[in-house]
Amino acid sequence: MKRIGCAAVAVVGACLLGACGSSGGGDGPMATVITDRPTPITTAPSAPSAAPASPSTAATTTPTSTTPTSTTATPTSPAAPQAKPQDYAGNAPGWYYFSSPSGKFECGIAVLESSIAGCHGSLPSSAPEVPGSGASETAVKPNAVQLIAGSPAKFESLGDPKFHRFDGPAAALPYGEELTVPGSGSTNGLRCSVDEQTGVTCTDQVGHGFTVSDDDFDLR
Template sequence: MRATRPHVLLTVLCGVALTTACSSSVDGNAGPAPVPATQTPATTAQPSPTTRTTTAVTTTAAPAAQAAEYMGNENGSYYFTSPSGKFECAVVTAPAPVAGCHGQFPSDAPAVPTAGGSGTASANAIRVTAGKAGEFFNAGDPAFHRFDGPAKALPYGSPLRVQGFTCTVDQGSGVTCESGTGHGFTVSDSAYRLW
């Protein structure tokens, strides 16, 4: 009987040694053996947290155009072209304030009364006044062309503010002119909007 006790004791000690070697103790509770950093068990894999870095994007508005740079020799007239050269535009303050353009209008621009009023014709101008919505019209003679020299291009996004009108040019949507009373137009060679 005594011969079997050391064998039992040895078996118990080996079992304790194996259990200790195969387990990890955290605050007294045995858990699974630690996994090397390069190996992740499929059953216990947790998604790693995603870190996002947010970079603030600041857009700087284009500076307003200096009205004096666009003034024609005729007092009260301010002329500009679109950078593409497709539109010639002006803000004319006398005798009645108006902002408008001549240019390559969309094919679906409406037919309008002729300048003489005896029928209809294709529009050759677009305008907005302080008290009326934007409209296409037939001017007969160019109403927004600078005759005393070349008009300066208005840079994209740079507003020209004159006598209650604001005109801008956007590379995508075209020329927009709006009155201080909220009427206006946007026109390009492919689309337009009147309000």
């Protein structure tokens, strides 16, 4: 009866077996009952997290050029100093006279119904012949260059040297200065200047004009 009780108790736990083995009595050695140790429960290691998915399309960065854009500034000519018209006014209303500093040309600007500007003087030998003032059928050397506002400039043979100041000497217009006289209409103004190299230049407000020296000319 003790062996059976001890065997039953041994199934329950190893600690009770030790107690049965220590009690006396019985004819032979008591059978040893070995119970399997409980299998330890282990937690399976977590699967390594997946590497972050590569983006399906790689972002493309377009470098921005830092090279400065080359710009070339267009030079602008400074405005010419303006002469005072009253310093060149003649006795006749609306007339203004000037000479070149060299004395080679006498010129005038007249504000008329159609304003005019012109010069007498040392015209170039290359100037074309024009109809004579008293005999239009005869070609002669011109004695004047004239601009009527709104029309192309041209050489003329004038019987009356109208751009010469008779009541006294005309004041010299300094090189680089500009004499501007408003006209009688919106496009009737005229301006003249003198350059030491190119000579006298007079223009209207629509692009007509002349440049003349003792050895060259340009009519437009």
